[in-house]
Amino acid sequence: MNLQSLFQDFNVSRFVVYSSLLAFVILLALKLDDIIDVQWVTVFIPLWIWKGLVITGSFIGSIVFLKNPQYRMENDSYIQFKSMLISLSLHLILLMFEFLVVDRLSNDNHHLWILVFIPLIVSSIVSVFFCIWAIKQQNERSFELELFLSVNALQFVFIPLKLDGFLTWSWEIIFVPIWIILCLSLVMMLYSLIFCSILIRTPEMSLAQRKSAINSAISNILVLPVLVFQILLADKLDNDNGLPYTIIGIPLMVTLFSLVLLSFCSKGSSNKFWFGMRKSNFLLNALGEYGNINISYRNRNQSVESGQNLEIQVQNLEEKIHKKNLPIMPHFAIDTPD
Numbered sequence: 001m002n003l004q005s006l007f008q009d010f011n012v013s014r015f016v017v018y019s020s021l022l023a024f025v026i027l028l029a030l031k032l033d034d035i036i037d038v039q040w041v042t043v044f045i046p047l048w049i050w051k052g053l054v055i056t057g058s059f060i061g062s063i064v065f066l067k068n069p070q071y072r073m074e075n076d077s078y079i080q081f082k083s084m085l086i087s088l089s090l091h092l093i094l095l096m097f098e099f100l101v102v103d104r105l106s107n108d109n110h111h112l113w114i115l116v117f118i119p120l121i122v123s124s125i126v127s128v129f130f131c132i133w134a135i136k137q138q139n140e141r142s143f144e145l146e147l148f149l150s151v152n153a154l155q156f157v158f159i160p161l162k163l164d165g166f167l168t169w170s171w172e173i174i175f176v177p178i179w180i181i182l183c184l185s186l187v188m189m190l191y192s193l194i195f196c197s198i199l200i201r202t203p204e205m206s207l208a209q210r211k212s213a214i215n216s217a218i219s220n221i222l223v224l225p226v227l228v229f230q231i232l233l234a235d236k237l238d239n240d241n242g243l244p245y246t247i248i249g250i251p252l253m254v255t256l257f258s259l260v261l262l263s264f265c266s267k268g269s270s271n272k273f274w275f276g277m278r279k280s281n282f283l284l285n286a287l288g289e290y291g292n293i294n295i296s297y298r299n300r301n302q303s304v305e306s307g308q309n310l311e312i313q314v315q316n317l318e319e320k321i322h323k324k325n326l327p328i329m330p331h332f333a334i335d336t337p338d
Contacts, residue, residue, distance in 0.1 A: 010263065010264050011263045011264075012263075014259065014262075014263040015260060015263040015264075016050055016053060017050060018256050018259040018260045018263060019046075019260055020046040020047055020049060020050035021046075021047075021256050022253060022256040022257055022260060023046035024043065024044065024046045024047050025249055025252055025253055025256060026249075026253060027042070027043045027046070028043055028245075028249075029244075029245040029246045029248075029249040030246060031043050032245040033244045033245050033246050035246070039106065040102050040105045040106045041102055041106070044098055044101075044102055047098055048095070048098070051091050051092075051094065051095045051098075054087065054088060054091045055088065055091070055092070058084055058085070058087070058088040061081075061084055062081075062084075062085075065077075065081050079137055083134075086130050086133075086146075087145070089126075090123055090126070090127065090130070090145060090146065090149070093119045093120075093122060093123040093126075094119070094120070094123060096119045097116070097117070097119040097120045097123075100115075100116040100119065101116055104116050112160070112164050113159075113160035113163040113164050114160040114161060114164055114166075116160065117156055117157075117159070117160040120149075120156045121153065121156050121157060123149050124149045124150055124152060124153035124156055125153060127145075127146040127147070127149040127150040128150045128153075130143065130146045131143050131146045131147055131150055134146065151181055152177065152178075152181070154177045155175070155177040155178055158174045158175075158176075158177065159174065162174050170238050171233075171234045171237040171238050172234050172238060175230065175234055178230060179230075182223060182226065182227050182230065185220070185223040185226075186223060186227075188220055188223075189217075189220040189221060189223055189224075192213075192216050192217045192220040193217050193220070193221075195213060195217075196213040196214055196216065196217040199213040200213070200214075211265070215262060215265055218258075218262065219259070219262060222255045222258055222259065225251035225252065225254050225255045226251065226252065226255050228251040229248065229249065229250075229251040229252040229255075232247075232248040232251070233248055236248055
């Protein structure tokens with residue numbers, strides 16, 4: 001049994017992000033329904049844990065990069081380092097936005113929401129250029145966060161304008177950018193389901209390819225509970241349908257929980273300077289180098305047969321030596337397992 005295989009496809013970054021978002025959504029729903037009486041700072045703690053890990057990992061990775069000049073001789077070292085700095089900058093901008101939201105909700109000041117959303121709008125615009133840069137590099141780095149921010153740039157403008165009263169549209173119209181993205185996601189879901197069904201019935205496909213297609217299809221199916229959540233939320237904000245936010249948030253919670261489970265089989269390549277680990281999966285690295293966990297089993301019959309085969313080979317070698325009249329080495333016996 002090789003315990004390293006348990007973490008072979010574990011995606012640490014997705015696990016941290018989706019776990020933090022799941023805890024945040026649960027706390028936010030409970031707070032909005034007055035089920036728990038906590039400060040807004042407590043509600044945002046899961047998101048700040050996520051950002052704290054990013055900042056810590058990037059800081060350690062920068063120290064490792066600067067103190068080891070030999071790492072700069074590698075082909076993709078600078079690309080990996082720039083990628084880490086880009087991710088750090090986006091997370092710092094998101095952290096600034098979260099601080100402004102907490103200050104606006106906690107102190108009930110008169111700052112306009114459009115001012116609070118300025119960091120988020122800036123991150124959306126910058127993410128467009130980061131996505132273009134990531135595509136040009138043609139490396140294995142994923143840019144899911146940058147893509148999410150860039151496609152929601154218009155949505156991040158409509159929401160604060162609605163909250164400040166500059167727009168009198170209904171929330172159904174305010175969420176038009178999200179509706180468009182969800183419709184495109186539904187098309188992608190149908191495509192992935194058809195593609196997955198074809199791959200499963202194709203005998204030439206390997207097990208890894210089939211597994212990847214199934215994971216992709218399951219991930220795209222999760223757009224359905226997100227769509228249900230968005231419909232319930234828009235109806236709640238426009239008509240006050242009486243449903244508590246904890247009930248409305250259940251589809252979103254199910255989606256995030258499913259994504260947390262899928263992170264255990266969503267193999268991805270992390271930055272080589274992340275926490276200075278220099279390997280793509282530091283859990284697998286820790287098991288291999290520090291845990292030294294590698295257990296193999298072999299039955300008794302296989303051991304006996306291997307010992308007998310070795311003894312036969314030695315006897316054949318002695319016969320060849322006798323035929324050529326070569327000096328014979330001292331005889332040695334081989335003990336086979338009982």
